[in-house]
Amino acid sequence: MGDNIYLPQLARIAHIKEEVGGERAIKTFRLEFENGGGFEHACGQCAMLSIFGRGESMISIASAPHIKDYKQFSIMRVGRVTAAFHELAVGDVVGIRGPYGNSFPVDAWRGKNLVFIGGGCGLAPIWPVIQTAVAQRGNFGEITVFYGGRSPRDIMYQAELEKLRGAVDVHLSVDKQEEGWNAFCGFVPANLMDKEPSPDNAIAITCGPPIMIKYVIENLRQLGFKDNQIYTTIENKMKCGVGKCGRCNVGKDYVCVKGPVYCWDDLKGLPAEY
Amino acid sequence: MEAILDKKNLNDWIAALDGWDAYAPALEDGVWSYRPASANAALAHPNTVQPPKGFAFPQREIFFRFEQIKGEAPRLTPVQPEPGRRVVFGVRPCDGRAVPRMDRVFADHVDDGYYRARRKDLAYVGLACHKPQSRHCFCKSVGGSPVSTEGLDVLLTDLGERYFALAVTDVGKALMQAGGALFAKAGASERKAVEQAHAAAVAQPQRGVADAAAAPAALKAGFDSPLWEELAQGCIGCGICTFLCPTCHCFDINDEVTGAAPLKGQRVRTWDTCQFPDFTMHSSGHNPRDTLGSRLRQRVSHKFRYFHENFGMLQCTGCGRCVSQCPVGIDIVQVVNRVAGSI
Ligand SMILES: Cc1cc2nc3c(=O)[nH]c(=O)nc-3n(C[C@H](O)[C@H](O)[C@H](O)COP(=O)(O)OP(=O)(O)OC[C@H]3O[C@@H](n4cnc5c(N)ncnc54)[C@H](O)[C@@H]3O)c2cc1C
Ligand code: SF4
Ligand code: FES
Numbered sequence: 001m002g003d004n005i006y007l008p009q010l011a012r013i014a015h016i017k018e019e020v021g022g023e024r025a026i027k028t029f030r031l032e033f034e035n036g037g038g039f040e041h042a043c044g045q046c047a048m049l050s051i052f053g054r055g056e057s058m059i060s061i062a063s064a065p066h067i068k069d070y071k072q073f074s075i076m077r078v079g080r081v082t083a084a085f086h087e088l089a090v091g092d093v094v095g096i097r098g099p100y101g102n103s104f105p106v107d108a109w110r111g112k113n114l115v116f117i118g119g120g121c122g123l124a125p126i127w128p129v130i131q132t133a134v135a136q137r138g139n140f141g142e143i144t145v146f147y148g149g150r151s152p153r154d155i156m157y158q159a160e161l162e163k164l165r166g167a168v169d170v171h172l173s174v175d176k177q178e179e180g181w182n183a184f185c186g187f188v189p190a191n192l193m194d195k196e197p198s199p200d201n202a203i204a205i206t207c208g209p210p211i212m213i214k215y216v217i218e219n220l221r222q223l224g225f226k227d228n229q230i231y232t233t234i235e236n237k238m239k240c241g242v243g244k245c246g247r248c249n250v251g252k253d254y255v256c257v258k259g260p261v262y263c264w265d266d267l268k269g270l271p272a273e274y
Numbered sequence: 275m276e277a278i279l280d281k282k283n284l285n286d287w288i289a290a291l292d293g294w295d296a297y298a299p300a301l302e303d304g305v306w307s308y309r310p311a312s313a314n315a316a317l318a319h320p321n322t323v324q325p326p327k328g329f330a331f332p333q334r335e336i337f338f339r340f341e342q343i344k345g346e347a348p349r350l351t352p353v354q355p356e357p358g359r360r361v362v363f364g365v366r367p368c369d370g371r372a373v374p375r376m377d378r379v380f381a382d383h384v385d386d387g388y389y390r391a392r393r394k395d396l397a398y399v400g401l402a403c404h405k406p407q408s409r410h411c412f413c414k415s416v417g418g419s420p421v422s423t424e425g426l427d428v429l430l431t432d433l434g435e436r437y438f439a440l441a442v443t444d445v446g447k448a449l450m451q452a453g454g455a456l457f458a459k460a461g462a463s464e465r466k467a468v469e470q471a472h473a474a475a476v477a478q479p480q481r482g483v484a485d486a487a488a489a490p491a492a493l494k495a496g497f498d499s500p501l502w503e504e505l506a507q508g509c510i511g512c513g514i515c516t517f518l519c520p521t522c523h524c525f526d527i528n529d530e531v532t533g534a535a536p537l538k539g540q541r542v543r544t545w546d547t548c549q550f551p552d553f554t555m556h557s558s559g560h561n562p563r564d565t566l567g568s569r570l571r572q573r574v575s576h577k578f579r580y581f582h583e584n585f586g587m588l589q590c591t592g593c594g595r596c597v598s599q600c601p602v603g604i605d606i607v608q609v610v611n612r613v614a615g616s617i
Contacts, residue, residue, distance in 0.1 A: 003387045004352050006337045006527070006541070012347075034347065052340040052348045053531045053539050078557035093347040210560060236562060237554055239527045239546075243383040246524030246548060249576070250562070252583040257383050271497060273554075273562040273572075 005242055008050055008095030009037040014070055016090055019156040020149070026121060026156050027086055028062070028074045031096060039099055041065055043106050043128040044233065044261045047098030048241050049073065049085070057081040058238040058256070061099065062124040064131035071096075074124040074156060100241040101260050104129050104205065104231060113141035115197045117216050119148050119188045119208030123156055125233050125260070126207045134167050144197055148173035148188040152181050171195055189215035192223075199224040205231045210274065217264060230264035234274040250274055275441035275450055277457035278464055279430075284437070285315055287453040291361060294397070294449075297329070298363040308362060317364045317430065321407040321593065325369045325520035326362050330376060330393045333517075336540045337388070337527070343536040353540070355388060361397040361449065365426060368413045368593040370400045372520030373425030378585050379523050388543075397445050400426035404471065405478050410594030412607055415482025418592055420475040431468050438468040484611045486578075486588060492614035493579040499616055503567030505609050508602040511566070513547035515596035515604070516573060521589045524548055548572045574609050 015030035031049075041047075041061050050056040063072035077086045088094070106129055114133055116126050133140050145164065149155045151174050161170055173184040173191040184191040189212065197204075204225050206216045213232050220230055236248040236255045243254040251270040253259065279287060288296045288311050296311040299319040306322045308329070335355070342348035380389035403411075403420035413420060423429045427446030430437040438460060441447040450457055483489060516522040526546035531539040546553060549569050555561040563569050581589035590606065597605045 004337070005384055005387060006543070007350060007352050010347060010350075050529075050541075052342055052350075052541075053529050053537050055529045056527060082557070095348075095350075209558075235556070237556060239525070242386070244379060244386055244523065244525070245527070245546070246576075247546075247553065249548075249572070249580070252580040254383075273568070 006097070006240070008048070008097040009039075010034040010093050011037070011071075011096045013088055013090050013092050013094065016088070019074060020154050022153065025077045025086060026074055027077075028072060028156075029085065029088075030070045030072050031094065032070045033096075034093060038068075041071070041099035042103035043132055044103040044125060045099040045101050046125075046241075046260065047071065047073070047096050048100065048238075049075075049081075050095035050097075051081060051084045051088070052095060054084040055081045056095070056239070057085075058100070058235075058241060060125035060233075060260075062127045064128045064135065066132070066135060074121065076121045098241065100238075100256050102258065104261050106132055109203050110139045111141065111201075113143070113198070113200070113202040115144045115146070115202055115204045117146040117188060117192060117204060117206040117208075119212040120150075120154070121156070122206075122208030122212070123147055126205050127157065129205060130164070130168070134164065137167055141201065142169065143167070144169040144171070144195075146171045146173070146188060146191055146195070148175070148184075148191060150175045152178055187215070188212055189219045192216060192219050196223060199226070199229060203229055203231065207233050227265040227268060228263060232262055232264065232267065233260040234262060234267070235260060236274055275447045276460040276465070277439050277450060278460050279437045279439050279453065279457050281316075281435055281437060283453075283456040284317070285313055287456050288315060288363070289313075290454065290456065291449060291452050294359045294361045296361050296363060297326075311363060315363065317401050317432075319364060321366045321369070321595075323595070323599070324518060325372060325593065325595065326365055326398070327369075327372065327376060327520050329360060329362055329396055330373075330389055331380070331523065332392075334542055334544045335388060336542050339538070339540045340529075341536055341538050348537075355391045357391075357395070359395040359397070361399060363399045363401075365398045365400045366403060366407065366593070367400055367420060367422040367424070367426070367429075368411070368418055368591040369520050370398055370425035371413075371418050371422055371591040372593075373398060375521045375581070375585075375587070375589055375591070376523060397427040397449060398425065399428040399430060399446070399449065402429055402431040402472065402475060404432065404475050406480055408594055408598055409481070410598040411592060412480055412482040412594060413592035414476070414480050415484075415607075416486050416588050416590050416592040420478065421472040431471055433464065433467050433471065436464075438464055438471075481607060482592075483578075483607055484614065489578040489588070489610055489614055490582040492617055493575050493610070495617040496613040497571070497575075499613050501613050501616055502571045503565060505604070505612060506566035506570035509549070509566045509570060509604055510602060511549050511551065511569070512601060513549040514599050514601065515606075516547040516549055517545055518595040518599050520591060520593055520595075521577070522547070524553075548576070570604070570609065574606055574613075577606070578610055
């Protein structure tokens with residue numbers, strides 16, 4: 001990247017997986033840097049991906065930092081750039097610059113129980129944390145993952161979630177009951193109240209649509225989680241990623257630099273403009 | 275370094291600035307704008323409609339060009355700002371004070387190479403104000419002054435037939451030295467005259483923000499005030515207030531396609547504004563600032579609160595453009611005073 005902070009590196013799509021179909025489809029892309037490029041990242045950081053002629057989108061890096069050969073991104077098709085990503089094939093070359101933002105303080109959580117609560121596309125930003133915790137299983141206490149989608153077809157990372165079982169407690173949910181669904185039926189915050197994870201020596205990490213996060217945090221506090229035990233990410237619109245374009249501004253913070261990871265203790269002091 | 279420049283020598287000084295492209299305010303179609311200095315430039319202008327911010331941060335700038343033959347990897351060609359030293363004459367002190375504020379933004383966290391490349395070769399020769407340039411000026415109330423040197427390399431003060439020139443920076447000193455014998459030594463009487471002129475300028479009455487020092491805390495306390503929506507009524511969301519602001523720095527990044535096979539185009543940065551609803555609207559339709567009041571609050575709070583929380587100074591320099599040029603008369607001074615006065 002050198003002196004030109006807006007010039008992306010090039011990366012080739014090595015693998016594409018269709019996670020979720022339908023109108024707001026999600027695909028997971030594995031990107032390998034071209035020309036010996038690359039960068040290190042920490043759990044929770046993002047990258048600005050681009051398709052030349054279409055534009056850029058900020059996307060969470062969904063692979064764990066210890067994976068060096070590629071970086072993985074799960075992209076929901078919502079608009080101009082993301083739809084163009086869904087048209088790409090293995091071998092296509094895209095732009096990537098980053099990493100941007102702060103990260104989850106995973107090392108500081110050693111010895112603690114971790115409760116992950118994700119919804120929709122919100123499993124992607126916390127996936128590197130889950131992967132890191134599982135890779136260092138002995139360093140952490142109980143690990144619990146709550147995750148929900150609208151229907152069974154909206155559950156991303158299905159096979160990977162199943163593989164976690166044993167090392168991790170996995171509680172899936174769908175919004176509405178459907179034939180063949182044996183796990184919880186209802187919204188993610190309700191599933192949380194149904195299982196009542198203990199706040200003792202625990203950290204809760206939640207990510208998903210703003211409305212889900214709002215109710216998850218309310219419920220976590222009801223369960224006895226203190227504000228400094230709750231972490232989330234916020235996703236304001238971003239353009240530059242380097243604290244200059246003003247897009248992601250919330251109060252005094254440029255979320256692309258000070259976020260996207262926030263402890264609720266800090267976030268509650270910012271204007272609720274996210 | 276202080277010296278005296280006869281007004282009739284101004285153009286010779288500009289001509290003597292070897293290696294510098296000079297710009298000065300010119301009246302074109304009834305609008306004062308910065309233009310390449312003519313051979314008979316005179317500094318007799320009210321403040322320009324556009325501030326000089328575009329010299330360091332142009333309204334539109336190409337980051338790189340891309341070209342891609344179908345099935346092949348794209349080729350990227352970075353575009354760097356054209357090199358060359360530029361000196362801008364006649365910058366009013368409020369616009370001078372905007373310069374270090376913009377410098378902070380573009381150097382904070384990581385350095386923006388495009389801004390730096392332009393800025394390092396830019397000099398500002400300011401012109402002190404004897405009286406407010408318009409009834410909208412309020413520089414004094416936001417920590418500035420009609421004779422402030424902040425952000426300038428040279429400050430000129432009009433003493434009738436002559437300018438009193440004060441070098442503020444080393445670059446300013448070099449500019450004055452390049453004028454050689456065009457400059458005369460400043461004597462005691464000229465020093466006295468400039469002191470008097472400055473004192474008289476500072477004594478000129480201005481409207482203003484009632485208590486700028488208290489504004490950051492007051493706007494924090496007044497965040498949920500119903501006044502924001504009330505005062506924003508009528509805003510047509512044009513963004514003029516921000517585009518003409520000397521310290522507004524928000525921008526957009528977009529791809530412009532100029533050819534299809536092979537794909538050709540460029541990635542460009544353009545000024546943007548927090549006053550447009552889609553500035554913050556997520557693709558889902560969710561908009562964190564979905565009302566006129568929330569967007570007015572963002573603009574005013576950024577100037578008078580958030581910037582102060584980050585950098586310890588107000589971002590507003592009191593030039594008054596957002597007040598004089600707003601098509602519906604929304605007045606930042608009144609907004610700050612009303613919200614701060616209500617808590
Ligand atoms: C920190 C962070 C992490 C994120 N992580 C993820 C993730 O892991 N996965 C994921 O799927 N999403 C993620 N997102 C959300 C993602 O960034 C947005 O969904 C995405 O940028 C939407 O881009 P789009 O072009 O598809 O949408 P659009 O709504 O189409 O457009 C967004 C921008 O594109 C431009 N644009 C759109 N249409 C046009 C047009 N017709 N002409 C010109 N310009 C146009 C505009 O400038 C607009 O601002 C994340 C966001 C943030 C901030
Ligand atoms: S100039 Fe006036 S009308 Fe236009 S966006 Fe600013 S406040 Fe609103
Ligand atoms: S994305 Fe530009 S300031 Fe955060």
